[in-house]
Amino acid sequence: MKITVNGSSHEIDAPDDMPLLWAIRDRLKLTGTKYGCGVAQCGACTVMVDGQPKRSCVTPLKFAAGHDITTIEGMDGAEFEAIQTAWRAIDVPQCGFCQSGQVMTATALLKEKPAPSDTDIDNALAGNICRCATYVRIRQAVRDAADTLEA
Amino acid sequence: MSVTTTSLSRRDFLRSAAWGSAGLVIAMALPGRGRAATMDTQAANSSLIASDAAGFAPNAFVRIAPDDTVTVLIKHIEFGQGPFTGLSTLVAEELDADWSQMRAASAPANAELYKNFAFGMQGTGGSTAIANSYMQMRKAGATARVMLVQAAAEQWSVPVGEISVDKGRISHAGSDKSAGFGEFAEAAAKLDPPEDVALKKAGDFRLIGTDVPKLDTNIKTNGEALFTQDLHHDDMLTVVVAHPPQFGATMKSVDASAAKSTPGVVDVQPIPTGIAVYAQDTWSALQGRRALKVSWDTARAETRSTREITDAYRQRAQQPGRKAASRGKPEQGGDGLAKTLTAEYSFPYLAHAPMETLDCVIHAKDGAVESWFGSQLQTGDQGTMAEILGVKPAQVSIHTMYAGGSFGRRAQPGSPFAAEAAHVAKAHAKSRPLKLVWTREDDIQGGWYRPLNVHRLSGGVDADGNVALWDQTIVGQSIFSGSAFAAMIKDGIDPSSVEGAEDLPYGIPNFRVTLHDGEAGVPILWWRSVGHTHTAYSTETFVDELLEMAGKGPVEGRLALLGEHPRHAGVLKAVADLAGGLDASESGRARGVAVHKSFGSYVAQIAEVSQNEDRTPKVHKVWCAVDCGVAVNPNVIRAQMEGGIGFGLGAALYNEITLEEGGRVAQANFDRYRSLRIHEMPDVEVTIVTSDEDPTGVGEPGVPPIAPALANAWRRLTGDAIRDLPFVKIS
Ligand code: FES
Ligand code: FES
Numbered sequence: 001m002k003i004t005v006n007g008s009s010h011e012i013d014a015p016d017d018m019p020l021l022w023a024i025r026d027r028l029k030l031t032g033t034k035y036g037c038g039v040a041q042c043g044a045c046t047v048m049v050d051g052q053p054k055r056s057c058v059t060p061l062k063f064a065a066g067h068d069i070t071t072i073e074g075m076d077g078a079e080f081e082a083i084q085t086a087w088r089a090i091d092v093p094q095c096g097f098c099q100s101g102q103v104m105t106a107t108a109l110l111k112e113k114p115a116p117s118d119t120d121i122d123n124a125l126a127g128n129i130c131r132c133a134t135y136v137r138i139r140q141a142v143r144d145a146a147d148t149l150e151a
Numbered sequence: 152m153s154v155t156t157t158s159l160s161r162r163d164f165l166r167s168a169a170w171g172s173a174g175l176v177i178a179m180a181l182p183g184r185g186r187a188a189t190m191d192t193q194a195a196n197s198s199l200i201a202s203d204a205a206g207f208a209p210n211a212f213v214r215i216a217p218d219d220t221v222t223v224l225i226k227h228i229e230f231g232q233g234p235f236t237g238l239s240t241l242v243a244e245e246l247d248a249d250w251s252q253m254r255a256a257s258a259p260a261n262a263e264l265y266k267n268f269a270f271g272m273q274g275t276g277g278s279t280a281i282a283n284s285y286m287q288m289r290k291a292g293a294t295a296r297v298m299l300v301q302a303a304a305e306q307w308s309v310p311v312g313e314i315s316v317d318k319g320r321i322s323h324a325g326s327d328k329s330a331g332f333g334e335f336a337e338a339a340a341k342l343d344p345p346e347d348v349a350l351k352k353a354g355d356f357r358l359i360g361t362d363v364p365k366l367d368t369n370i371k372t373n374g375e376a377l378f379t380q381d382l383h384h385d386d387m388l389t390v391v392v393a394h395p396p397q398f399g400a401t402m403k404s405v406d407a408s409a410a411k412s413t414p415g416v417v418d419v420q421p422i423p424t425g426i427a428v429y430a431q432d433t434w435s436a437l438q439g440r441r442a443l444k445v446s447w448d449t450a451r452a453e454t455r456s457t458r459e460i461t462d463a464y465r466q467r468a469q470q471p472g473r474k475a476a477s478r479g480k481p482e483q484g485g486d487g488l489a490k491t492l493t494a495e496y497s498f499p500y501l502a503h504a505p506m507e508t509l510d511c512v513i514h515a516k517d518g519a520v521e522s523w524f525g526s527q528l529q530t531g532d533q534g535t536m537a538e539i540l541g542v543k544p545a546q547v548s549i550h551t552m553y554a555g556g557s558f559g560r561r562a563q564p565g566s567p568f569a570a571e572a573a574h575v576a577k578a579h580a581k582s583r584p585l586k587l588v589w590t591r592e593d594d595i596q597g598g599w600y601r602p603l604n605v606h607r608l609s610g611g612v613d614a615d616g617n618v619a620l621w622d623q624t625i626v627g628q629s630i631f632s633g634s635a636f637a638a639m640i641k642d643g644i645d646p647s648s649v650e651g652a653e654d655l656p657y658g659i660p661n662f663r664v665t666l667h668d669g670e671a672g673v674p675i676l677w678w679r680s681v682g683h684t685h686t687a688y689s690t691e692t693f694v695d696e697l698l699e700m701a702g703k704g705p706v707e708g709r710l711a712l713l714g715e716h717p718r719h720a721g722v723l724k725a726v727a728d729l730a731g732g733l734d735a736s737e738s739g740r741a742r743g744v745a746v747h748k749s750f751g752s753y754v755a756q757i758a759e760v761s762q763n764e765d766r767t768p769k770v771h772k773v774w775c776a777v778d779c780g781v782a783v784n785p786n787v788i789r790a791q792m793e794g795g796i797g798f799g800l801g802a803a804l805y806n807e808i809t810l811e812e813g814g815r816v817a818q819a820n821f822d823r824y825r826s827l828r829i830h831e832m833p834d835v836e837v838t839i840v841t842s843d844e845d846p847t848g849v850g851e852p853g854v855p856p857i858a859p860a861l862a863n864a865w866r867r868l869t870g871d872a873i874r875d876l877p878f879v880k881i882s
Contacts, residue, residue, distance in 0.1 A: 015414065018434045026389070026432035031381035032374020034555075035433070036506055037591045041821035044506065072374035087372045091364065091786060094231025094794055096371025097378060097506040097555025122830035129821060131506040131556050132231045133797020135832035137790070 001061045005030070006074025016062035021045045023061055024071055032072035032100045036129065043128030046101040047071050053108040055127075072100045078149060079110040086145035094132035102128050106142050115146050207336035209298050209344050211264040212291040213242055219319065219333040221248050221295075223288070224258040226265035226273060227280040228527050228561070229367060230505070230554040231794070232850040233787040234280040236365045238288050240783055241281075244358045245292030245350060248332070249319035255366050260529040260549035272530035276562040276677070278750035278848020281783055285846055286350075293348040295339075302338035303330065353781065353843060362786035367553070379510045379524045379552045380588065387512070387584040388417055390575050391436045391593075393443050394425040397814040398598055399672045400452040402426065402445060409442035419443070420578035424571050429579055433588060453672030454814040457603060457807075460671050461497055464605035464626040468495065471624055472667035475644045476653035479661035481622045488611035488619055490700045494693060496608075497875045498627075498685040499807030501601035501678050502824060507555020508594040511572040514584040515540050520547040522572065525554025527561035531635055535566035539573035558679040558798065560599065564634035567599070567674075595824050596816040600808055601678030602628040603671070606652075606689040610659075612701040618712065621659045623652055623689070626667040628675050643668075647677065651686030651749060651855065656719050657694060657712035673810070679798060680851040683749040687855030688803075688862065688876070691745040695863045696872065705733060705744050705863065718778050719746055721840050722755040725776035729838050730757040740771065743863025745856040751847030752779040753840075756796065756856040758833070760864035767879050768865055770800060770833040773857065777837065780844035788849050789837040795853025796835055801827030803858035804878050823881055 001012045003020070005028060012023045019038075024030050024047065036044030038057045045057040048070040056064075083106050093099045102125065109116055109124040116124070121142050130138070207215040214222040223242045227234040235255035243253050258265045265273045268283040296316060303321045304311040307328050315322050322329040353359075370376040395401060405426055407419040415435025420427045426443055430436035455463075485491035511524035513536075520540050526532045526549050537544040554561055563569070572587045579585060589597065604627035611620040629645035631637050639646055644653075644666055653664040678684055698708035706727045713720040723746045727733070733742045739761050746755035757774045775792045782788055805825035809817045818824040858876070866872045 014432075014434070022432060022434040025381075026383075026434070029383050031377065031383075034378075034507070035380065036508075037821050039591075039820050039822065042506075042591075042826075084372055088364075088368055091368045091790065093365075093368055093371035094233075094790065095506060095554065095556040096231065096367065096376050099371050100374040103372065103374075125829045127828075129506070129826045129828065131504060131558070131798070131826060133794045133801070133827060133832065134790070135797060135827075135829040136793045136835050138829060139832075 001065050003061065003064050003069060004067070005069045006071060012061065014061060017060045019057050020047070020059040020061055020064045020069065021056040024056060030071045030073050034097055034100055036098065041129070042098070043101040043105060044098050046104040046128070048104065048108065051111070053105050072104060075104070075107065079145070080107045082145035082148045083107050083110065083141070086141040086148065089144065090137050090141055092134055092137040092141050094134050098128060098130045098132075102130065102138055106138070106145070109142065110146060110149065114149055116142065207295070207298070207340040209295040209339070210291050211258070212288060213246070213295045215295065215299070215332050215336045215339070217333040217336050219252050219331040220254055221246065221252050221332065222254040222256055225255050226258045226267070226284070227275040228257070228525060228551050228554060228557070230525065230557045230561070232280070232791060233365065233784065234275070235367055236363065236787060237281050237783050238284050239366060240358050240363055241285065241288035242292035244356060245289045246296045247316040247318065250358065250363050252319050252332075253366065257551040260526070260533045260547070260551075262530040266530070272528070274528035274530060274562065276527065276559070278752070278850045278852060280848065280850070281846045282751065282848055289350050290348060293350055294344050297345050297348055298339040298342050299332055299335050301342055302335040306335065306338060359781065359783050360785070362784060365787065376553055378507050378555055379512060380507055380555075382512045382523055382586065384512070384584040387586055388429045388431065389433045389436045390427050390429050390585050390587045391440050391590065392422065392425045392427050392571065392575070392587070393440050393445060394593060394597060395447050395452070397447070397449055397452040397454060398674060400447045400449045403448040404446050406444040409444070410439040413439040413442050415439070418579055422571065422574040422578050424574070427575050427578060429585065437590070452814055453810070455671070455810065456812050456814070457500065457810045460603060460810070461605060464603070464669050465495065467667045467669070468605050468607040468624050468626050471663070472626070472665040473643045475649040475664045475666050477663040481620065481661045481663035483661070484609065484622070485611045485620060489614045491609065491611040491620070492696055492700060493607070493609045494696070494872070494874055496606040496689045498604040498688070499809065499876060500603045500673060501684070501802055501806050502595050502808055503558040503560035503678055504594060504821075504824060504826065505554070505556030505558055505560050508591055509560070509568050509589040510587060511568065512584055512586045513572045513576045514582070515576045516582040518542055518546060520576070522547065523550040523552055524572070525557065525561050526551050526569070527557055528563060528566070531564065532566045532569035535569045536573040539570060540577055559677040559681070562677065563599070564636050591821070592819045595808070595818050595820060598674035599676040600673065601684055602630065602675040603669070604685045606685065608689060608693045610693060610697045612697060616701040616703065618657070618659050618694070618697050618701060620661045621655065621657070621663070623664045624667070625649060625652060625664070626669045627685070628669045628671055628673070630675055630677055630681070632668065647682045649686070650682040651747060652690055655690055656716040656748065657709070658714055659712065679795070680749055680854040683747060683851070683855040687745065687747040687749070688858045691747060691856065691859035692862045692872065695743070695859070695866070709746060718753045719748060722746060722753045722776040722778050725838055725840050726755040726757050726774050729776060729836060730774035733757065735759055741864045741868035743860045743865065743867060745859035745863060747855040749852045749855055752777060752849060752852040754792070754852045754856050756860045758857065758860040758864050760861060760868055762868065768804065768861060770831070770861060772834045772836070773860070775835060775837045775853065776840060777849065777852065778840040778842055779849050779852070780842050780846040782839050783846050785839055788839055791849040792837045792853040793835045795851065796857045797827050797832050799854040799857040800833070800861065801825070801831075803861060803876060804831070805881060807877050825881055
C-alpha cells in the first residue's frame, strides 16, 4: 500500500485492513500519534486526513491510500502555532499522553471556526479523552489561541 | 545494534546512539520554551557510580555540566503530577540557579541512593514526592552551591564570604569577576562535599512558591515526548498476551497453529499469566492473539458476579467487625437520642484506565537485563525481574520513562506487570528487545482494581441538636494483605481500608469504626487516593445528612464539630469564602460541600449542580481550597486540584467494573467504562491556603472531596441520597 504522510509517500507492506495508526507508529516510527483505545473512543490517535481530523485507529490503510495524511510531526500553520503557544503558556499537559490528539483536534477546530464559543470547543473536543482531566486548561488554551489569531 | 527513534533526521532533539555504548537516547525535560536537549540514560547511570570526569556531580541528584546546564536526577516517576518540575525547583532554589538552565531526568533504579523515605525503597506513591524530597533536594542544591563557591574563591583568590550567587552567575563584586556554574564544574568536582549546609529561610525563596514553567510541557505539546509505547529498536518484537477471561482461571490447552501462521507473528509461548504472542508489529500481534484457540480451566477462578459479592458484603456489614477506632459508648446505639439514621453504601470496583496502557520494553542479554517502562516501584520491579531471569538485581537496569498516567496502576507491590515482562523475555528463545503491550481491553478487564466496598453507618442526634453517635462498619478487600506492604497491617486492620474514616475529624462523643476483610478472587490495588476514595464519600455525605437532621448548616455545622482541627476548618472557611457560600447562583441548581484530609493535605470543595434533561447530574462549577503546607509550585497545585476533581467526578458519575454471572468483566473499553469528557468538566476555581508547614502532596488529595460534594448538592437539589456508586449506571 502506498500512503502519503507529512508530504512524503511511503510504500507500506501490510494487509490493507491494518489501521493507519499502526502504519504510522510501527512502520514509519512517527510516535507523536498515540494508541489509547483502538475503537474510536479516545482521540489519542487523531491525524489529519485531507485536513480533517480522523481516528487513525479505525481507518484501514486501504481508505488512507490516496489521501493526504498529516501527523502532529508534520503540522504547521498559524492555527497550529497559536495552539502550541497557548498550550505552553498555561502548562496544559499533565502526563501528556492524550495531548497530541487534543492539539490536532483543537487545531482543526480553529481552522474551521476561528472564534469558537465554549460550546463549539466542548463539541469539537468531546471525542478526546484526557484521563488526567486537563479539560479546564484545554478550554482556556483554545480560547487564548483564538484570541491570538483574531488579534 | 542501533536504536531507532522517531524520525531522527527531522528532529534535532534526538540523536541516535549505539545501544551498547551509549544507551537509549530519551527525550529530556526542557525548561525554555522551544529549547531542546538530550539525555543519555546510560551515561546518567554510570555517572552515579563514579563521579563523571566531565562535569560536576556533588551528590546523587545534581549534575552540572561545563555548558552551565544543571540536570537534576529525579527519583520519582513523572506521569503528570509534576515531580520533574517540583524537585528541580528545590535544587534550583538552594543553588541560586536560573530556571532556564535547569534540566530533569529520571534517576536509575538504585534503592540505596534513591529510596523514598516514606517506603524505605525506591518508588512513588501516597503523594509523597515533594514531601519526602523537600529537605533532601534542597540539601543537594545547597551542597553544590557551597562547592561551586569554594572553587570560585580558590580560583579568584578571594574569601568565600565575599562571593555571591544569583540566577546562575557566581560573582565577586570587589574584583568585578563573574562566571557561570560550568566554569567551576571541574574544579568543584575535586573538592570534598561539606558535611552540613545551611538552607535558606522561607522568606528568601525566589523560585519556591512561584509558577516556574513546567519542564516537560514543551515536548508534551508537540508530540516529541517519548513514552514506553513509542520506543522502537532494531530487531524488536511487539508482544501481546492472551489473559484468562476470569480472575484465577488458568490455561488448560491452546491451539496456536492459526496464530503462528498469521503474517508477522514470530513466536507463541505460554507464560504464567497467559499466552504470549510475539510479532513484527502491534497489529500482527493482535491478529495472532485473535487467532488463538484457548480453553481455560476455571476450577479456581472467581466466578461470582459483583452483585453476589456485594450481597455477601452487605450481610457482613450487619455486624461490627474488628475495631479500628472507638471512643465513648458507640455500642449503646441510638438509645436516648432524638433522631437516628442508618445508611448503607456500596462502592464498585474501579479500573484506573491510565491513558497509556501498561507497556514495557525489556532486553535480556549476556546475564544482564535492560528495561524501559513507567516503573513506579523500581526496587520491587527490579528484584522481581532479576529473580525470574536468574540475575542479580544490580544487573537489571530500569530506565523509568515518562508514563501516560498511573493513578496507582503502575505502583505494583509484588510487581505482577514487571513479572509478566520478565516471563515474556524468558519464554522467547532469542535475545532481543521485546515490547510488551497491553491493549485498552487488557487494561479494563485486567484487574488490579480499586476494591469493591460496602459501608454501613449509624448515627444520631441528641435532643439538643448535637451529633452524638457515629458507628461505621466497612467491608472491603485488604490492599496491603499479602503484599510487600503487609507490615503496615496492625492488629488485623489494614490502614488503607479505614483511612479517612477512623480518623474522622469531627468531635462526636460516641464513635466507632470497624472493619471486615471482604473476600473475593479479584486482584486489587490502590487507586488515586486509596481508601479515601470511599471513606470520604460515606463520611462526608453521612455527616451532611446528620447535620440536616440537627438543623445545622453544612458549613457552620461542620465548623462547630472541627474544634480541634484548625486546618480542616481553614480550608472549609476558605472554600466558603471563595464560592460566596452555599446558595446556588441561579434557580434549578444546588450546592454541596465536602472537606477531607488525605496524605497530609487538606482539601475542601463546593460543587454547584443541576439536572440534565436525562435526569443525570450536571456539575457547573467547583470551588476548591487546599492547604498542602508550603506551596512549592502553585500552578502545579492548581493543576492537580483541577485534574483530581475531573478524575474523581468521572468515576463518581460513570465508573464501575462489574463481573457478570460466571465472573467475566462486563466492561472492556471507554464505551462502557466511561471517562469524563470535556463537556462534562466543570469550571474549577482553586485557592491555596498560605502555610509555613512543610509541603505535603497534591497528586491525590484533590480527588476525595468531589464525589461527596456532588452528592450533597444532588441531595439538596433532588432529595435523592445516592448511596450506591456510580451515579449513572451504564448498561
Ligand atoms: S486510539 Fe483511536 S480513538 Fe482511541
Ligand atoms: S494529560 Fe494525561 S491523559 Fe491528558
